[in-house]
Amino acid sequence: MKFYSTRNKKAEVSGAEAVCRGISDEGGLFVPQSFPEFSSEQIKAFCGEPYENVAAQVIGEFLPELKNELPEYTRAAYSRFDGDPAPLVKVFDKTYVLELWHGPTHAFKDIALTLLPYLLQGSKKLLGNLSTTLIPVATSGDTGKAALEGFSGVGGTAVAVFYPDGGVSDLQRLQMITTEGDNVFVSAVKGNFDDAQTAVKKAFTDTELKSALAKLKIELSSANSINFGRLAPQITYYFTAYADLAEGKQIRFGDKVDFCVPSGNFGDILAGYYALKMGLPVGRLICASNINNVLADFISTGTYDARREFRKTSSPSMDILVSSNLERLVFDLSGENDELTASRMAKLKEEGVYSLTPHEAEAMRRVFAAGYASEEEVADTVAEYFDEYGYIIDPHTAVAAAVAAKTRDDNTPVVILSTASPHKFAASVLKAIDESPTGNELKDLQKLEEVTALEVPESLINLPTKEKIFTDCIELGDVNGTIIAFAERLGKK
Numbered sequence: 001m002k003f004y005s006t007r008n009k010k011a012e013v014s015g016a017e018a019v020c021r022g023i024s025d026e027g028g029l030f031v032p033q034s035f036p037e038f039s040s041e042q043i044k045a046f047c048g049e050p051y052e053n054v055a056a057q058v059i060g061e062f063l064p065e066l067k068n069e070l071p072e073y074t075r076a077a078y079s080r081f082d083g084d085p086a087p088l089v090k091v092f093d094k095t096y097v098l099e100l101w102h103g104p105t106h107a108f109k110d111i112a113l114t115l116l117p118y119l120l121q122g123s124k125k126l127l128g129n130l131s132t133t134l135i136p137v138a139t140s141g142d143t144g145k146a147a148l149e150g151f152s153g154v155g156g157t158a159v160a161v162f163y164p165d166g167g168v169s170d171l172q173r174l175q176m177i178t179t180e181g182d183n184v185f186v187s188a189v190k191g192n193f194d195d196a197q198t199a200v201k202k203a204f205t206d207t208e209l210k211s212a213l214a215k216l217k218i219e220l221s222s223a224n225s226i227n228f229g230r231l232a233p234q235i236t237y238y239f240t241a242y243a244d245l246a247e248g249k250q251i252r253f254g255d256k257v258d259f260c261v262p263s264g265n266f267g268d269i270l271a272g273y274y275a276l277k278m279g280l281p282v283g284r285l286i287c288a289s290n291i292n293n294v295l296a297d298f299i300s301t302g303t304y305d306a307r308r309e310f311r312k313t314s315s316p317s318m319d320i321l322v323s324s325n326l327e328r329l330v331f332d333l334s335g336e337n338d339e340l341t342a343s344r345m346a347k348l349k350e351e352g353v354y355s356l357t358p359h360e361a362e363a364m365r366r367v368f369a370a371g372y373a374s375e376e377e378v379a380d381t382v383a384e385y386f387d388e389y390g391y392i393i394d395p396h397t398a399v400a401a402a403v404a405a406k407t408r409d410d411n412t413p414v415v416i417l418s419t420a421s422p423h424k425f426a427a428s429v430l431k432a433i434d435e436s437p438t439g440n441e442l443k444d445l446q447k448l449e450e451v452t453a454l455e456v457p458e459s460l461i462n463l464p465t466k467e468k469i470f471t472d473c474i475e476l477g478d479v480n481g482t483i484i485a486f487a488e489r490l491g492k493k
Contacts, residue, residue, distance in 0.1 A: 001062055003030040003228065006331040007342035015063040016123035019116075019229035020133065022222030023204045028342065029327055030228050036061035037279045038239075040253055046243040051085050052078045054243070055115070055236040061278075062232050066122050073118035080104050080114055082457075086237040088244040091389050094413045095404070096250075097397070098241050104149050105175060106421035106457055107142035107317075108268065112225070112233040113150040117157065119229045120221065124156065132490065134213065135223045136204075136483055137161045138197040140264060141168040141317040142420060144186070145175040147223040152181035159223065160185040160486050162200060164193045165473050168316055170441055171424050171463065178466040185486045186470035189479065192310050194322045197265075199479040201226075201324070209480050216491045225267030226324050234271035235278070241415050242280055251413060256283035258414040260404040262396045263287045263295050264318035266325035268417060273329065273367065282367075283412050288403035289372040290315045295323055299370035302361030307352040314378055314395040314428040317420070322348070333360040373402035381405075382432035392452045394422045394429060423448060423460055 003018040005011040007028030013021065018030040046054050052074035059074075060067040078085050082102045089097045103110025120133060137147045137159060144161040151159045161176055165188040168176075176186045189196045203209055204220055213219065225231050238259065245251045259282065261269040269285055276282040289296040290313045298304045306321040313319055331341045333356060344354040356364065373381070381398040385391045393401060397418040408414045422429045426444040427437035435451055437444050442464045445456045474482055 001064060002033045004033055005029065005338065006031055006327050007338055007345065009336070009338045014065065015228075016065055016126045019063070019119050019123040019227065020127060020129060020221055022220070022227040023201070025205065026342070027201065027205050027345070028338070029226050029325070031328055031331060032062060032228075035274065035277045039279065043239065043243065043280065044246070044253055046239055047247040049243075051236070051240055054240050055233060058236045058239060059232050062228070063119070065126055066119065069122050073115060073122065077115040077118060081110070085111055086240055088241050088415070089391070090250070091385065091391050094410070096241075096245070096413065096415045097391070097393070097418045098237060098415050099418045100237065101418065101421040103146075104459070105142065105145045106424055106460065107146060108417070108419040109142045109146035110149070111237065112230045113143070113146040113223060115233050116223060116227070116229050117150050117154045120157065121154070123229070130217075132156055132158060132218045133221045134158045134160065134218050134483070134487055134490070135221050136200045136479075137223050138193065138200040139163045139168070139176075140193040140320060141172040143224060145172065145179070148176060148179040148181070148184050148186070151223070152179060152184050154183070158183040158185075158218075158486070158490050160187075160483055162187055162189050162196045162479060164188070164196050165190055167192055167312065167319065169425055171426070171460070172316070174441070174463050174466075174468075177468050177470040178463065180469065183490065187482060188473040189476055190473060191476050193320055194306075194310070195476055197322065197324065199476050203480055203483060206480060209483065212484050213487055216487050218487050218490065224324070225265060231267055231271060231274075231325070234268060235275050238272050238275035238280055238282070245413065245415075254281055256281045256412060258283040258286060258408060258412050259417065260286035260288055260400045260408070260414055261417045262315065262318055262400040262419055263289060264320040264323065266295065266323040266329070268419070270325050270328055276367065283409070284369045285367055286400075286404060286407050286414070287368055287370040288400040289370070290318045290378070290399050291372060291374060292319050292321060293372035294321050295326070296370040296372045298326070299364060299368050302356040302358070302364070303353065304348065304355070305353045306348065313375060314425065315399050317396055318399065329364070330356070333364055369407050371403040371407045373399045377402045379432040382429055383434070386433050386452065392422045392429065392454050393418060394420045394425045396420055398432075421457070422452070422454060423456055
């Protein structure tokens with residue numbers, strides 16, 4: 001299968017090249033030239049199949065050059081999870097939660113980032129690429145630690161993570177700055193996530209930086225969902241959720257199912273859109289925003305306007321105003337018009353706003369619905385799920401649950417994607433259920449377990465006592481220099 005760039009369709013690459021490069025030279029994102037389709041019989045065959053088997057089949061349609069190796073890769077990646085990587089839980093009538101946080105860092109990013117190192121190594125081997133691959137990552141919380149955990153100690157790779165100072169939870173920060181490994185680096189940056197993401201994206205198109213790294217035999221790639229190798233594994237759990245519903249006789253094959261997704265960078269919900277294009281009977285994809293509701297407004301109006309106040313919330317991984325993965329949807333809606341997409345992305349960069357045509361906006365709303373939840377609604381929803389159903393959710397999941405309640409069709413089952421363990425946001429959860437946080441992260445974790453009976457993962461219990469290895473906070477303009485300094489240290493090891 002061939003891929004091309006959203007901003008230059010002449011930039012045609014193989015799947016292995018798309019995984020290794022991460023992003024096209026002109027800043028566009030790689031997309032498949034066509035989408036494979038699964039028949040209803042093939043989707044039925046997913047019932048009862050181990051998750052890793054379904055993942056190998058779904059991803060293999062996009063990366064056929066790795067088809068023979070994929071079963072081994074998916075087994076190795078998902079053996080690190082606590083049981084099923086994506087269990088589906090029925091909370092109440094026609095409302096289900098897809099738990100995506102049973103991996104090593106207790107966030108949904110693990111599903112892709114435990115597998116990406118294998119996809120990257122396999123792709124490099126196919127291409128005869130002997131360079132070290134350095135992966136700069138901008139994170140709003142969970143991607144950073146998942147990338148660090150996935151790539152730490154993996155030969156021929158290195159990861160440099162940049163997170164917004166004060167823009168992640170204390171637990172997320174501790175997870176990142178205590179990471180051990182000779183091939184990892186972490187730094188806070190002064191600014192918000194959008195600032196960090198913009199600085200990292202600029203690094204990929206900076207010819208001076210790339211030249212300096214080339215002299216060290218180092219090349220850049222991406223572990224954010226702008227890399228299709230990061231996005232493809234996320235398509236799998238839409239298929240397994242549907243198969244689980246059918247196997248449990250909650251639906252009949254062919255029935256449509258809605259999915260409500262807490263959305264920041266738009267990668268998770270875009271994976272659902274791609275599952276729909278592959279033949280999955282998806283009803284609506286409900287895009288759930290917090291009060292940084294740029295995505296909800298875009299779906300409602302057809303205009304993307306990032307010219308607004310950035311607000312910190314209890315769901316920090318969604319505190320984003322520039323959603324990188326939306327570019328892939330905009331490219332698709334435009335009839336795969338690369339020149340128009342490049343123009344729109346340039347206008348967003350220069351003016352902070354662009355608009356779809358009325359025809360494009362109408363086509364988008366045939367698939368996507370949207371809404372947002374206030375901070376009060378998020379807290380109320382955490383409390384409601386615990387008090388009414390005995391089920392505990394984190395603030396990001398609560399955003400989706402609140403929006404699902406306001407936008408759902410009562411006749412259609414809705415699957416709410418749960419993106420993080422409640423323990424990662426223990427203080428916020430405790431407040432929501434009328435329990436006072438202790439002011440101490442370890443005690444908050446223990447208190448949450450006592451109140452809810454949700455067992456604290458061992459890796460989180462020990463976190464506050466681990467050595468804080470990375471304590472730097474840099475200016476945005478220093479990101480490139482920091483990457484080069486890290487690369488030079490790698491060359492000396």
